[in-house]
Amino acid sequence: MQRDWIAPPAPGLALRLDGLRKQFGARAVLDDIDIDVAPGEFIAIVGRSGCGKSTLLRLLAGLDVPTAGDLQLGGKPATAHRDDVRMMFQEARLLPWRTVLQNVQLGLAAGDARDRARDALAQVGLADRASDWPAVLSGGQRQRVALARALVHRPRLLLLDEPLGALDALTRIEMQRLIESVWRELRFTAVLVTHDVAEAVALADRVLLVEDGRITLDEPVMLARPRKHGAAAFAQLEGRVLERVLGEAPPDVAQVAPTRLAA
Amino acid sequence: MHPTSRSWRAIAPWIVPLAILLAWEASSRSGWLSVRILPEPLAVGSAFWHLLVSGSLLHDVAISTGRALGGLAIGGGLGLVLGLLSGTFRTAETLLDTTLQMIRNIPALALIPLVILWFGIDESAKLFLVAIGVFFPIYLNTYHGIRAVDAGLVEMARSYGLKGWPLYREVILPGALPSILVGLRFALGLMWVLLIVAETISAQAGIGYMTMNAREFLQTDVVLVGVLLYAVLGKLADLVARALERRFLRWNPAYLGAPA
Numbered sequence: 001m002q003r004d005w006i007a008p009p010a011p012g013l014a015l016r017l018d019g020l021r022k023q024f025g026a027r028a029v030l031d032d033i034d035i036d037v038a039p040g041e042f043i044a045i046v047g048r049s050g051c052g053k054s055t056l057l058r059l060l061a062g063l064d065v066p067t068a069g070d071l072q073l074g075g076k077p078a079t080a081h082r083d084d085v086r087m088m089f090q091e092a093r094l095l096p097w098r099t100v101l102q103n104v105q106l107g108l109a110a111g112d113a114r115d116r117a118r119d120a121l122a123q124v125g126l127a128d129r130a131s132d133w134p135a136v137l138s139g140g141q142r143q144r145v146a147l148a149r150a151l152v153h154r155p156r157l158l159l160l161d162e163p164l165g166a167l168d169a170l171t172r173i174e175m176q177r178l179i180e181s182v183w184r185e186l187r188f189t190a191v192l193v194t195h196d197v198a199e200a201v202a203l204a205d206r207v208l209l210v211e212d213g214r215i216t217l218d219e220p221v222m223l224a225r226p227r228k229h230g231a232a233a234f235a236q237l238e239g240r241v242l243e244r245v246l247g248e249a250p251p252d253v254a255q256v257a258p259t260r261l262a263a
Numbered sequence: 264m265h266p267t268s269r270s271w272r273a274i275a276p277w278i279v280p281l282a283i284l285l286a287w288e289a290s291s292r293s294g295w296l297s298v299r300i301l302p303e304p305l306a307v308g309s310a311f312w313h314l315l316v317s318g319s320l321l322h323d324v325a326i327s328t329g330r331a332l333g334g335l336a337i338g339g340g341l342g343l344v345l346g347l348l349s350g351t352f353r354t355a356e357t358l359l360d361t362t363l364q365m366i367r368n369i370p371a372l373a374l375i376p377l378v379i380l381w382f383g384i385d386e387s388a389k390l391f392l393v394a395i396g397v398f399f400p401i402y403l404n405t406y407h408g409i410r411a412v413d414a415g416l417v418e419m420a421r422s423y424g425l426k427g428w429p430l431y432r433e434v435i436l437p438g439a440l441p442s443i444l445v446g447l448r449f450a451l452g453l454m455w456v457l458l459i460v461a462e463t464i465s466a467q468a469g470i471g472y473m474t475m476n477a478r479e480f481l482q483t484d485v486v487l488v489g490v491l492l493y494a495v496l497g498k499l500a501d502l503v504a505r506a507l508e509r510r511f512l513r514w515n516p517a518y519l520g521a522p523a
Contacts, residue, residue: 061422062422063418063422082424083424086422086423087419087422089415089419091415093415093416093418093419095416095420095433095434095437096514096515097437097438097440097512097514097515098433098437098514106420106423106425106433107420107423107424107425133514134514135514135515135516136516149423153423
């Protein structure tokens with residue numbers, strides 16, 4: 001099969017966030033965020049729910065506008081690269097009234113759109129479901145279609161907003177492998193938001209922790225790919241990040257624990 | 264077991280109507296039921312046949328259907344356009360919705376005296392009544408349909424570069440379509456009700472004219488033919504609405520159609 005379109009016209013986009021701040025009303029959800037991401041790097045952002053990690057991703061996607069600070073993609077203001085950025089949402093967000101193939105074609109100009117969509121579907125292993133309605137697919141298959149829909153645009157920055165959060169454990173690992181393999185093939189820059197530390201460690205070159213709207217940990221993951229969930233080095237790193245995530249637990253949780261021990 | 268149950272399901276719904284028909288025929292023949300109240304079913308059948316052969320039945324049905332569809336086109340079209348406007352543009356909603364919601368509370372039939380004063384008793388009065396009756400179900404359901412479109416899908420489509428008409432065509436209209444079709448079904452039901460009333464007031468042709476004329480001459484069989492015709496036409500309208508739903512909502516698990 002001819003897949004020359006799959007080689008991206010340009011490598012992944014560098015990402016530079018400088019003093020980024022996002023306020024909703026008087027409350028600062030993100031404050032003074034500085035991040036540098038190299039082209040083609042895979043970073044994971046972890047944190048408790050409500051820490052601002054999803055807001056950060058929405059800023060990168062252009063779905064929200066930062067209150068202050070600078071956001072650059074590939075050395076230019078983020079708005080210059082809108083078409084190079086694609087997002088996978090927590091839910092697949094497929095159009096239920098379009099077939100799988102039509103969903104993947106969404107937003108593509110005519111011409112070779114159909115062939116490109118077919119190739120993208122083949123890449124996520126769903127070529128045979130092209131003419132099905134999304135309603136008959138499983139949750140994992142829907143997210144694979146959503147991945148194909150993102151890939152068909154040859155993104156230079158792929159944003160993943162907990163896209164695997166609702167999947168069962170086995171489907172999740174399958175999807176992680178799929179995402180890793182297309183990332184290695186296409187070399188786009190990837191930013192994954194997740195609350196699953198194991199997922200972050202399995203996929204990312206770097207794991208960032210967001211707490212109370214700030215980056216409080218920036219941990220490189222120096223493990224060879226593909227990574228094995230059970231491996232000792234993997235477990236050690238996962239444990240360290242997890243501890244760090246839980247480390248600054250709110251005081252009421254810390255107080256409950258000894259009471260339970262005493263009982 | 265399967266074919267048996269399928270043929271049973273095909274036959275079963277007709278058992279009760281058939282029994283009623285037989286009981287009716289029997290009580291008419293025994294003289295228990297006066298012809299002045301209800302003619303026997305066979306008489307209704309033969310009245311239908313005579314009207315059909317003379318051509319006056321088809322003429323009346325055609326006139327009535329024309330009025331119904333004309334009113335639907337005017338009222339439904341306006342309802343669709345204004346519903347799309349109110350649903351899509353905040354300004355249009357502010358300007359229109361309160362007014363329309365107030366007018367909605369007036370039953371269309373309460374306007375009959377005014378309608379007669381305005382339009383007299385000719386065609387435009389009937390069109391007006393049907394149009395105003397079908398306007399509201401279509402307007403309301405279109406408006407709510409647009410409003411209820413999944414915001415997540417709209418956000419996704421925008422982030423994939425869709426805006427303006429393509430966004431409307433790909434996401435907003437199909438998302439509102441189930442609701443619009445519900446509105447259409449309501450409208451089709453109301454359409455006949457309003458037409459019956461309008462034609463009963465006064466008409467020189469149409470099913471209503473036929474029945475009112477027959478009443479003058481105590482032709483209860485012809486009156487019944489008219490009543491049954493309305494029932495059949497109402498059922499037909501409903502079948503059309505269902506067919507539209509099955510065609511346009513075949514992606515919906517509730518309709519389970521095969522993809523095109």
